[in-house]
Amino acid sequence: xxxxxxxxxxxxxxxxxxxxxxxxxxxxxxxxRTSDIAKDLRVSELSVERWRHDWREGGMAGLKSKGxxxxxxxxxxxxxxxxxxxxxxxxxxxxxxxRWTLERVRTVIGRQFQISCSIAGVWRLLHRHGWSWQSPxxxxxxxxxxxxxxxxxxxxxxxxxxxxxxGPTSSSRTRPGSR
Numbered sequence: 001x002x003x004x005x006x007x008x009x010x011x012x013x014x015x016x017x018x019x020x021x022x023x024x025x026x027x028x029x030x031x032x033r034t035s036d037i038a039k040d041l042r043v044s045e046l047s048v049e050r051w052r053h054d055w056r057e058g059g060m061a062g063l064k065s066k067g068x069x070x071x072x073x074x075x076x077x078x079x080x081x082x083x084x085x086x087x088x089x090x091x092x093x094x095x096x097x098x099r100w101t102l103e104r105v106r107t108v109i110g111r112q113f114q115i116s117c118s119i120a121g122v123w124r125l126l127h128r129h130g131w132s133w134q135s136p137x138x139x140x141x142x143x144x145x146x147x148x149x150x151x152x153x154x155x156x157x158x159x160x161x162x163x164x165x166x167g168p169t170s171s172s173r174t175r176p177g178s179r
Contacts, residue, residue, distance in 0.1 A: 014065050021063040024051050072125065073115050079129055085112060102126075 020041050027037050034052065038045040054062040074082060085108055090098055093108055106122045109115055117125070 014067075018063070018065040021051050021054075022060065024048060025055050025060050025063045028052055028055050072128070073117055073121065074109070074113065074125060078113060079125070082109065082112065083129075 024037050024041060034045050034048045038048045051063060086100060090100055090104060095104060102119045102122045106119060
């Protein structure tokens with residue numbers, strides 16, 4: 001099960017699943033059948049078979065929870081340091097323009113923390129901490145808003161042409177009474 005914050009199972013759900021596996025382990029020791037265990041624990045037979053394999057390989061310890069599936073690459077403390085670096089701006093890190101791209105953030109993470117991660121991993125990390133993508137508005141410095149508004153009002157209607165009418169007097173593909 002996945003959650004909006006990017007994690008997997010909560011600690012409580014992980015503990016509950018571990019309890020099911022340990023109960024299955026006790027039943028493996030008694031020699032119970034896979035189908036009976038799956039039915040009683042309300043899980044799939046495939047899961048019970050996987051657990052049985054882990055039990056054969058490592059005993060009851062093999063059924064214990066191994067923790068979250070994937071820990072974040074940066075702890076909250078390290079992410080706070082990353083935010084401080086990002087607040088300095090791209091120019092402080094050697095880029096000429098003032099745009100942060102995922103590739104640039106990835107480079108800063110690599111330089112600061114000696115961690116390699118994918119572009120998608122950078123996106124998930126930023127998103128998990130409340131960051132969103134921004135698209136800068138690209139407007140020419142020479143843009144004259146008043147001239148643009150005048151053009152829209154005076155020139156555009158002539159370029160666009162007249163609009164087609166709709167209503168009872170307009171023509172259409174099907175005319176009433178023409179059968």
